[in-house]
Amino acid sequence: MREVSIAANYAEALLALAQKANAPGEWGVLFGDVAAAIAQDSRLKRFLESPRVSESRKAAIIGSAFGKRLPVMLVRFLQVLVRNRRQMLIPSIATEYTRLLDDLEGRIHADVTVARPMDAAAQAALADRLTKAMGGGKRVTPVVRVFPAIMGGAIVRIGDTVVDGSVRTRLGRLRQLLAAAQ
Numbered sequence: 384m385r386e387v388s389i390a391a392n393y394a395e396a397l398l399a400l401a402q403k404a405n406a407p408g409e410w411g412v413l414f415g416d417v418a419a420a421i422a423q424d425s426r427l428k429r430f431l432e433s434p435r436v437s438e439s440r441k442a443a444i445i446g447s448a449f450g451k452r453l454p455v456m457l458v459r460f461l462q463v464l465v466r467n468r469r470q471m472l473i474p475s476i477a478t479e480y481t482r483l484l485d486d487l488e489g490r491i492h493a494d495v496t497v498a499r500p501m502d503a504a505a506q507a508a509l510a511d512r513l514t515k516a517m518g519g520g521k522r523v524t525p526v527v528r529v530f531p532a533i534m535g536g537a538i539v540r541i542g543d544t545v546v547d548g549s550v551r552t553r554l555g556r557l558r559q560l561l562a563a564a565q
Contacts, residue, residue, distance in 0.1 A: 386472060386475060387475065387479075389469065389472060390472045390475035390476045390478070390479045391479045393464065393469065393472065393476045393479075394476050394477075394479035394480040394482075394483055395483065396460075397410070397414065397457075397460055397476065397480055398480060398483050398484065398487070400456050400457070400460060401457075403456075404454060404456060406454070407484055407487065408484065408488075410454070410457060411477075411480055411481060411484050413453055413454075413457060414457065414473075414476070414477050414480060415477045415480075415481070417449075417453075417461065417473060417477075418473050418474040418476070418477035418478075421473055421474060422474055430444075431465070431470045431471060432471060438465050438466050438468065439466070441465045441470070442462040442465045442466055445458065445461050445462055445465060446458055446462060449461065461473075464476075488522075489520060489521045489522055490521060490522050490523075490524055491517065491521045491522070491523050491524070491541060491542075492523075492524050492525075492526055492541075493513055493523050493524070493525045493526065493539055493540065493541045494525075494526050494528065494539070494540040494541075495509065495525045495526065495527045495528070495537055495538070495539050495540075496527075496528050496529075496530050496533060496537065496538040496539075496549075497527060497528070497529060497530070497533070497536075497537050498529070498530065498531050498532075498533050498534055498535050498536070498549075498550070499529065499531070500527075500529050501527055506525060506527060509525050509527075509537075510522070510523055510524060510525050513525060513539065513541075517541065523541070525539075532551065533549035533550065533551045533552075534549065534550035534551050534554075535549065535550035536548040536549040536550045536551075536552075536553070537549065538552075
């Protein structure tokens, strides 16, 4: 729990810096890319975790690696994380930052599981239907996953609410009703 609250504090600081730069969305993407690189590249992760490399050396390497690719204040933020020995929280900070940015921009994410891939038009229509169904003025952004075993329909999860409209579940209910009627 402590790491989550620490990550949330750093995410709030990062959002404040990004707002001063008038680029909270852009910074979210950039910081998310850094977090993804740490998660995907075992050499980078080992480098950041290594006690053999001093924090000042890590900060210098981050400065030279990202200096021309990221905004100066974002590079400095990463260096502060390293100096404070919080670099391994970067993925958690990115998650918290996304949550804060979604709240700021009035967005809700919905996990949607479907049987077949959806094109962009179908995803946009789904987003509109979910936004209308949710009400409250927040825009719903669907995160679509394909799972053929559900056969058809969709399973939608928004926060703690799950609506299972899959063909597989409907067939299971029908099977139960038929078994109970016999």
